[in-house]
Amino acid sequence: MAFTRATGKHRAPNRLTRRSAQVAGIAALATAGVIGATASPALAADSAATVETVGLTQVTAIGSSLAAQIEAQAQAQQHQADLAAKAKAEAEAKAKAEAKRKAEARAEETRKAEARAARAAERARLNSFRLPVAGSYVTTAYKSGGSLWSSGSHSGVDFRAASGSSVVAVGAGTVVEAGWGGAYGNNIVLRMTDGTYTQYGHLSSIGVQVGRRVSSGQQIGLSGSTGNSTGPHLHFEARTTPRYGSDMDPVAYLRSHGVRL
Structure with missing residues (x-):
């Protein structure tokens, strides 16, 4: 039998048509799960070209770069935060150390002031004068x-x-005489810290010895009527020397040292 063909021009499929067919075939093979194993080198190359045409590689590269920038920025911010925290901790430690130093300085100054006050009080007590008989x-x-x-x-x-x-x-x-003093009976003579002397006569008993240091108001004996005396009393003298005859006004002497009488 003879075959006849319709009249007119018949052309072979062009390249675009062949490419479309190839893509369709590749898609079908990928669906079947066999493209990776059975595709020819030419088909694999065409597939790679198709992926590049879509732009997936470019998108992936941009995403990786952005993530790296974000990570670097986060690390920089954390570094700054760490530096700030360290600086704050150092400032707080320095402030605490300074506060401690100042507190210790104030305490030391207070201690010194108290010591000075105590010494002044002791000097005042030692230098104070009072009546020989309260x-x-x-x-x-x-x-x-x-x-x-x-x-x-x-x-x-x-x-x-x-x-x-x-x-x-x-x-x-300081006691320079303590014992029998003739007409004074039992008597005591003190050399005072200002270089003057005081005498206490007609005592019934003596409570100190020569060379002993005594403080203001310290008991040194008991009153009586020994020696040239008409009755119990205390004979008191102020002198410029420990010897008889160097006497001065006892009332004026006591008043000059702040004693009221």
Whole structure:
């Protein structure tokens, strides 16, 4: 049998048509799961070209670059935060150390001030003067005349004091005489810290020894009526030397040292 073909021009499929067919075939093979194993080199090359044409490689590259930038920025921000935290911690530690130093300095200054005040108080106590018999008063004045005194006048003053009354040092000093003093009976002589001397006569008992240091107000003996005396009292003298005859006004002496009488 003879075959005839319709009249007209018949052309072979062009390249675009063949490419479309190839793509369709590749898609079908990919669906079947066999493209990776059975595709020819030419088909694999065509597939790669198709992926590049879509732009997936470019998108992936851009995404990786952006992630790296974000990561770098995050690391930089964390580094700055760490530096700020470290600086803050160092500043706080420095502030605490400075506060501690100042507190210690204030405490030391307070301690020194208290020590100075204590020393001043002790000096004031040592340098303070008081009556030889607490609450007493003068019964016989200085330079009073009469036959009771060999010199014709009183070389000191007499303070009222019942027998056995406490007799104290009028100020701080050192004992230079303690014992029997003739007309003075039992007597004590002190060298005061200012270089003057004080005497305490007619005592019933003596409570200190020569060379002993005494403080202001410290008991040194008890009043009595020993020696040339007409009754219990305390004979008190202020002198420029430890010897008889160097006497000065005892009332003026005590008043010059702040004693009221």
